[in-house]
Amino acid sequence: MEPKTLYEIILELFQARKPAALKAELSEHEPADIAAALLDLWDDGEIREDTLPIIFRTMPKALAAEVFAEMDTDLNEALIRSFSDKELKAVMSELFIDDAVDIIEEMPANVVKRMLQSVDSDTRAIINKILDYPDDSAGSIMTTEYVALRPTMTVSDAFARIRKTGVDKETIYTCYVIDRDRHLIGLVTAKELLLADSEAIVGDIMEDNVISAHTLDDREEVANMLSHYDFLALPIVDKEDRLVGIVTVDDAIDVLQEEVTEDIELMSAITPSDRSYTRTGVWEIFLNRIPWLLILMVSATFTGIIISSYETALAAQVALTAFIPMLMSTAGNSGSQASVTVLRSISLGELEFSDLFKVIFKEFRVSLLCAVALAVGSFIKIWLVDYLLMGNKDITLPVIAVICLTLAVTVILSKLIGCVLPMLAKKIGLDPAVMASPFITTIVDTLTLFIYFQFATAILAI
Amino acid sequence: MEPKTLYEIILELFQARKPAALKAELSEHEPADIAAALLDLWDDGEIREDTLPIIFRTMPKALAAEVFAEMDTDLNEALIRSFSDKELKAVMSELFIDDAVDIIEEMPANVVKRMLQSVDSDTRAIINKILDYPDDSAGSIMTTEYVALRPTMTVSDAFARIRKTGVDKETIYTCYVIDRDRHLIGLVTAKELLLADSEAIVGDIMEDNVISAHTLDDREEVANMLSHYDFLALPIVDKEDRLVGIVTVDDAIDVLQEEVTEDIELMSAITPSDRSYTRTGVWEIFLNRIPWLLILMVSATFTGIIISSYETALAAQVALTAFIPMLMSTAGNSGSQASVTVLRSISLGELEFSDLFKVIFKEFRVSLLCAVALAVGSFIKIWLVDYLLMGNKDITLPVIAVICLTLAVTVILSKLIGCVLPMLAKKIGLDPAVMASPFITTIVDTLTLFIYFQFATAILAI
Numbered sequence: 001m002e003p004k005t006l007y008e009i010i011l012e013l014f015q016a017r018k019p020a021a022l023k024a025e026l027s028e029h030e031p032a033d034i035a036a037a038l039l040d041l042w043d044d045g046e047i048r049e050d051t052l053p054i055i056f057r058t059m060p061k062a063l064a065a066e067v068f069a070e071m072d073t074d075l076n077e078a079l080i081r082s083f084s085d086k087e088l089k090a091v092m093s094e095l096f097i098d099d100a101v102d103i104i105e106e107m108p109a110n111v112v113k114r115m116l117q118s119v120d121s122d123t124r125a126i127i128n129k130i131l132d133y134p135d136d137s138a139g140s141i142m143t144t145e146y147v148a149l150r151p152t153m154t155v156s157d158a159f160a161r162i163r164k165t166g167v168d169k170e171t172i173y174t175c176y177v178i179d180r181d182r183h184l185i186g187l188v189t190a191k192e193l194l195l196a197d198s199e200a201i202v203g204d205i206m207e208d209n210v211i212s213a214h215t216l217d218d219r220e221e222v223a224n225m226l227s228h229y230d231f232l233a234l235p236i237v238d239k240e241d242r243l244v245g246i247v248t249v250d251d252a253i254d255v256l257q258e259e260v261t262e263d264i265e266l267m268s269a270i271t272p273s274d275r276s277y278t279r280t281g282v283w284e285i286f287l288n289r290i291p292w293l294l295i296l297m298v299s300a301t302f303t304g305i306i307i308s309s310y311e312t313a314l315a316a317q318v319a320l321t322a323f324i325p326m327l328m329s330t331a332g333n334s335g336s337q338a339s340v341t342v343l344r345s346i347s348l349g350e351l352e353f354s355d356l357f358k359v360i361f362k363e364f365r366v367s368l369l370c371a372v373a374l375a376v377g378s379f380i381k382i383w384l385v386d387y388l389l390m391g392n393k394d395i396t397l398p399v400i401a402v403i404c405l406t407l408a409v410t411v412i413l414s415k416l417i418g419c420v421l422p423m424l425a426k427k428i429g430l431d432p433a434v435m436a437s438p439f440i441t442t443i444v445d446t447l448t449l450f451i452y453f454q455f456a457t458a459i460l461a462i
Numbered sequence: 463m464e465p466k467t468l469y470e471i472i473l474e475l476f477q478a479r480k481p482a483a484l485k486a487e488l489s490e491h492e493p494a495d496i497a498a499a500l501l502d503l504w505d506d507g508e509i510r511e512d513t514l515p516i517i518f519r520t521m522p523k524a525l526a527a528e529v530f531a532e533m534d535t536d537l538n539e540a541l542i543r544s545f546s547d548k549e550l551k552a553v554m555s556e557l558f559i560d561d562a563v564d565i566i567e568e569m570p571a572n573v574v575k576r577m578l579q580s581v582d583s584d585t586r587a588i589i590n591k592i593l594d595y596p597d598d599s600a601g602s603i604m605t606t607e608y609v610a611l612r613p614t615m616t617v618s619d620a621f622a623r624i625r626k627t628g629v630d631k632e633t634i635y636t637c638y639v640i641d642r643d644r645h646l647i648g649l650v651t652a653k654e655l656l657l658a659d660s661e662a663i664v665g666d667i668m669e670d671n672v673i674s675a676h677t678l679d680d681r682e683e684v685a686n687m688l689s690h691y692d693f694l695a696l697p698i699v700d701k702e703d704r705l706v707g708i709v710t711v712d713d714a715i716d717v718l719q720e721e722v723t724e725d726i727e728l729m730s731a732i733t734p735s736d737r738s739y740t741r742t743g744v745w746e747i748f749l750n751r752i753p754w755l756l757i758l759m760v761s762a763t764f765t766g767i768i769i770s771s772y773e774t775a776l777a778a779q780v781a782l783t784a785f786i787p788m789l790m791s792t793a794g795n796s797g798s799q800a801s802v803t804v805l806r807s808i809s810l811g812e813l814e815f816s817d818l819f820k821v822i823f824k825e826f827r828v829s830l831l832c833a834v835a836l837a838v839g840s841f842i843k844i845w846l847v848d849y850l851l852m853g854n855k856d857i858t859l860p861v862i863a864v865i866c867l868t869l870a871v872t873v874i875l876s877k878l879i880g881c882v883l884p885m886l887a888k889k890i891g892l893d894p895a896v897m898a899s900p901f902i903t904t905i906v907d908t909l910t911l912f913i914y915f916q917f918a919t920a921i922l923a924i
Contacts, residue, residue, distance in 0.1 A: 009888050028671045032691050131921070162656055168654050172653050173635050173694075190635050190652055194624055209490045219775070227719065229494050232635075232694065250692035257689065260722045261806055267726075268802040268899070269795055278817070282824060286831040289799050293832060293873075294839050296795055300788035307784040308854070314783060321776060321783055322769040325790060325907055326762035333524040333731055333758055333900055340730040344723055345739040362744060369748040370755060377756050384765065392770065394520035398877065411755075437730070437899070438795055445787055 011046055014055055025056045031066035034059075039072045039195040053082040065094030073106040080111050088116040096170050098143035099121070100253065101130045113333045130245075138222040139215035140242065141255060142236045142245030147175040151185060151203030158188070170248055170286065174233045177206045182242040184210055184235055213238050215244060220259045223252040224349045248450045263347060266433035267340065269296060274391045303328075306449040313453060316462040319394035323403050323448070326378075331410040331448045332441040334370060338363050338418030346422060346432050353427045359419050367415035369409035379404050402459050406452045413451075414444045468499040473508055476517055485520045493528035496521075501534045523858040527556030533850035534741065535568040559585070559623035559630050560713065563592045571585050592707075600684040601677035603717060604634030604698045613647060617658045620650070633708055634697045636825040639668050646672055646697055674699045677706060680720045685714040686811045725809060729802065732757060754900065761904045765790075768911040775915060779923040781856035785865050786911070788840075793872040793910045794903040796832060800820040800825050800880030801898045808884060808894050815889045821881050822873030829877035831872035841866050861897040864921050868914045876906045876914075 004012075006029055013022040026034055034152040038055070041047045047055065056064060056079055068076065068091055092100060092115060100119075103113050104127065116124050126144050126173050133139030135296060148170050148208035149158050158175065166172040175193070186206030198204050212235040213222045226234050226249055235247045262272040269292035273280060280288075307324075309316070314321055342359060351359065386392050418440050422432035456462065465741050468491055473483040488496055500517070504711060509517065518526060518541055521815035529555055532537065542550060560654070566574050568588065569846075578586050595601030606865060611620050612831040620637065628634040637655070641649035648668035658667050675684045684809045688696050688711055695708045724734040735742060742750075769776070769786075776783055806820060807813040813821065814823045844862050880902050884894035900915050918924065 030673060030691055046874075079576060146785050159656065167657055168784060172656065189630060190656075191624070194621065194634065194652075195629055213797050226711070227715045229492055230712070231596070249694070249715075250689070253689045253711075253715060253718070256718065257810065260811075263730075264726065264802055264806055270803065276810070276812050277803050277811050282831070283826040285824070285828045286805075286835075289796075289828070290832055290835050290917050293792060293795055293799075293836060295841060297788060297792045297836060299841060300791050301779060301843070303787035304784040304848075307787070308781075311780050311783075314778065315780065319770075321773075324786065325765035325769070326759060326912070327715050328761045328790075329903065329907065330755060333752075333755055336730050336899075337755075340726055341732065341739050341747075344726055348719065348723075348738070348753040350738050350740050362747070365744040366747045369744070370752055373748075373752050374755060374759060378759060379705050381760055381763070386766075437798075441791065445791065455630065 006033055007040050009043075010037055010055065011041060012115045014047075014051070019058045022055070023060070026059050027063060031063060031362070032070045034063075034067045035070035035072070035075075038075060040226075042072075049078045052078055055086075061090060066090055069095055069099035069103070073103070077105050077107060077111060080107070080115065084120060089115065092118045092123075093436050096143055097126060097145055097460070098141065098170070101140075102128055102133065102256060133215060136219050137215060138213050138217045138219050138236050138247060139195065139245070141219050141222075141251050142168045142215070142247050143251075144245045145170045145237075145248045146233070146243075147172050147245070148389060149175050149177050149202050150190065151177050151201070151206065152229070153202045154198065155193050155200045155202065155205070156198040158193055158202055159198075162190070170246070173234050174231070176210075176235055176243055177202055178244070180335060183238055184212060184241060184243040186210060187235070206271070210235060212243075213247070214238070219247075219255050220347070222247055223255040223259070226252040226413045227256065229348070258447055259347070262431075263343065263433040265434075265437040266431060266437075267343070269293070296438055296442055298385040300445070302442075302446040303449055305451065306446065310453045310456075313456055313460075313462045317399065317456065317460055318396070319392065319399055320452075320456055321400070324452070327403070327406055327410065327452055328448050330374060330407060331414045331444045334367070334411045335418035335440040336437045337413030338367075338415040339422050339440050343422045343432050343436050344420045346426055351423070353423055356420070356423050359423065360416060363415045363419040367412040369417070371411045374411055375404040375408040378407055398459050402455045404450070405455050406448065409451055410444070410448045412434075413447060414440070416448075468495055470504050472499055473503060474515065476509075480521045484517070485522070485724050488521050489525060493525065494532045496525075497528045497532035497537075500529070501535060504537055509810050510655060511540045513542060514540055523552060524556060527553055531557055531561035531565070535565070538565050539573060542569070543732060547576075550576065554580045554585075558605055559588060559607055560603065560632070561594065563589055566593065571646075584915070585860040595677060597679050598680045599710060600681050600698050602708070603684075603713050604677070604709050605632045605683050605713075606706045607632045607781070608695070608697075609634050609704075610705070611637050611639050611664050612652065613639050613641070613663070613668065614661065617655050617662045617664065617667070618657065618660040620655055620664055621660075624652070632708070633695050636693070636708075638672075638697055638705055638708070639664060639924060640705050644704040646674060646699055646703060648672060649697070657922045672697060674705075675709070676701070677889075681709075681717050682809070683811070684709055685717040685721070688714040689718065711773070721809070724893075725895040725898075727804065728843070728893060729757070729805070729898040731900040741903045743924045754913065757905060758900055762907070764904075765911055768915065770916075772915045773921075775918055775924045779856070779861065779918065779922055780912075781783070781854065781861055782864070782918055786914070787907070789868055789872065789914055790907045792836060792908050793847075793867060793876045793906045794874045796829070797876030797880035797906045798899045799900040800829075800877040801884050804881045804894050805884045805894050805898050808888055813885070815885055818882070819886050821885065822878060825877045826882040829874040832877070833873045834872055837866040840869055860921050864914070864917045867921075868910065871913055872910045875909060876902070879905060881907075 013025060041305055103133050104115055119181060130139060145168060147162055147166060162172050174189045175188050176184060186208045187210050188202060188206040192205060215227060215236055215238055222234060233248045235243055236245045238244050265272045271288040273288055379400060382395060387395050421435040425432045425435040468793050471487055475487060481923060482759045484915060607630060609624055609628060611623060621666055624634050630730055635652045637650050638646060641647050648670045650664060650668040654667060675687060677698055677700055684696060696706045700706050727734045732749040735750055841862060843859060848857050883897040885892045888895040
């Protein structure tokens with residue numbers, strides 16, 4: 001027999017009204033798994049607004065708060081609405097500040113008001129401050145719950161402090177050393193503390209070249225820094241270099257994943273959304289996709305205009321029409337290869353705008369090679385397949401020359417446009433991903449047709 | 463005056479022959495930054511095979527090993543070739559096993575041989591075992607340097623053990639509890655140990671529901687698990703449930719970033735490569751791109767064949783040609799929106815093959831909405847712009863009907879094909895990213911033309 005899933009266990013014990021057994025079972029599982037099982041039960045209609053709180057209340061307080069932090073927004077909201085003020089207060093006091101902020105950001109105004117009223121005024125001030133940071137800033141993803149040490153402490157003082165305050169801290173593994181004015185002056189890891197003599201002075205063993213970021217720095221750059229340096233946390237300072245919070249590695253991973261999803265969506269002409277595909281409704285998915293499809297459809301008008309204005313040329317050489325899709329798709333693919341490669345390097349922090357000419361030169365050489373290979377490849381293919389095999393007499397040598405020349409020139413131009421546009425976008429503060437695939441394709445399509453008909457009229461004298 | 467960059471500092475102190483000052487300077491910087499500066503100096507020809515080792519030798523042993531682990535492969539190789547056996551042994555003994563394995567994997571055979579000879583036979587056996595795991599497996603990215611505790615230890619025994627062995631461990635923050643046969647029976651975090659009574663027994667305070675992965679599990683799934691559970695490390699067990707290693711969060715981030723880059727490259731018809739764009743030569747970039755361009759170019763033959771076979775129809779209704787690019791690109795964009803969304807959900811572990819019908823139903827509803835919006839949008843656009851504004855008398859109501867109908871039908875089909883193909887690919891063990899953008903586009907292009915001419919011949923009676 002297969003072992004029961006958590007979904008089945010919760011459902012069975014809940015329906016059998018066995019809260020003690022349910023509590024024991026849930027205590028054995030990870031918060032993320034419990035949150036996922038509850039979401040599935042919710043989606044399947046097995047639990048509702050009236051039954052969810054009953055299951056939630058069976059969990060021990062600390063676990064309940066962790067599950068709450070991992071939950072989908074819909075379930076958070078349903079729970080908060082059913083909570084008494086006392087219950088809400090209990091959950092809020094157990095949440096880490098950054099998790100509380102994440103949840104508050106997704107709630108409707110009246111729920112936010114209740115949530116903020118349930119915490120003490122100091123916490124409320126901190127939450128409000130974090131909520132004020134711009135969405136894409138380091139400040140918006142940081143937590144204020146870190147261990148702060150003083151440089152004059154001994155290692156055993158430091159441990160005493162960690163034992164006293166550590167239970168509420170998001171991480172105790174990197175401790176930050178601050179002076180009287182809260183300026184960040186050093187850091188020491190729990191590993192260093194553990195391996196040091198208990199009488200050693202924190203100020204002597206701390207690392208005093210601390211890498212930090214600013215509250216208004218871009219959150220993706222901060223996440224990349226954590227990844228680059230293999231840090232577990234990165235300190236965030238304000239304009240006066242005072243320590244105001246830390247960003248932990250688990251939040252950095254979430255940021256990296258979200259930013260990648262956003263890039264991929266923009267690259268595919270989709271308005272990015274915070275919600276996962278499975279949790280997004282049909283209407284919302286439609287709204288995220290249709291504006292781009294309409295814009296791209298209308299911008300394809302240019303290709304139509306070019307074709308219309310060369311109607312007589314096309315009528316004179318009917319074979320030319322058959323190669324339009326191949327030429328446009330090859331140029332489009334060449335361009336998006338370049339744009340996507342450059343875009344990814346920008347996201348990973350490998351390319352700066354100052355590398356522009358290096359990139360152009362590199363792509364130019366790559367595109368020359370591609371142009372030659374594709375021109376030769378298409379010459380062979382057209383000669384063998386279209387001319388010899390299929391015996392299409394419209395395909396003369398001059399026609400083949402027009403096709404191969406167009407291919408070569410457009411591949412080179414597409415790659416150059418593809419690598420330049422994302423870097424320019426980044427320079428002027430746009431998201432470079434917007435300049436990837438579909439826009440490049442539309443520009444490249446128009447250009448390809450234009451060049452094709454230029455060569456056709458010149459070489460074929462039509 | 464701007465502060466000097468690390469690049470300038472190294473160059474200046476090296477040229478001034480000040481090894482002591484250089485050592486002091488380097489000790490103040492992060493290994494990742496030193497490795498990056500050395501790479502830039504190397505690329506600019508400021509340091510070479512004969513000078514790199516001189517700079518490297520100024521660093522303290524532990525720092526040197528960390529920089530070595532962060533370095534580009536070319537510099538690793540240059541250094542190893544210049545090392546005496548004794549030096550190589552010193553560096554190898556300082557490296558974490560997983561970093562050593564990463565470097566060995568990139569080296570030519572004769573260098574690998576020397577590296578393996580420089581470590582003791584136990585380490586060699588471990589390295590060889592890790593090298594044997596498949597490239598995409600959890601085993602290939604794990605390290606064997608973790609803290610193992612016994613359930614009978616007290617908390618102070620545990621700290622004694624951490625102090626004794628911890629300095630060589632990749633992380634001491636999650637300690638694994640094993641029985642006599644090395645079966646994984648629990649875990650305890652350094653935080654829990656620090657907050658516990660020193661006489662408490664490890665077996666009593668440990669978490670005994672340990673989430674682990676298997677050596678042969680897919681490395682991307684393992685990285686997703688670390689991200690999902692917010693773990694700092696995940697234990698890896700063999701078939702007999704014996705603990706053989708751990709995967710740490712910094713390596714998990716690297717895996718997630720690499721897998722995303724691979725997905726994005728496949729989505730853009732590029733053969734994935736391990737090296738960053740800036741470190742890849744023109745010839746290699748060309749080889750990664752050209753096969754796909756050629757394949758996609760040749761597969762565009764189908765579109766050519768369809769157009770050729772409807773030559774008479776096109777000649778009778780010349781206006782039809784002008785809309786071919788718009789129809790193909792709209793269908794292509796619709797299809798890639800669906801395929802890319804589904805692909806990303808698969809990568810994030812949100813979608814399984816069992817969700818196939820749910821996804822099809824969702825995409826069907828989205829595509830109906832898109833089809834109506836695009837058909838209406840194009841009707842208005844063609845009527846206003848092409849008919850009224852530009853006075854194109856070829857564009858009759860039946861022609862507009864053919865265009866709008868084609869648009870509606872192909873958008874629906876494209877979205878369905880776009881969502882099904884990546885899921886099927888995953889099911890049969892292919893990388894779903896291969897089924898994204900360009901392949902979808904080629905299929906959709908062909909289909910679009912076919913449907914277009916079916917409607918044209920039926921409605922326009924040509």
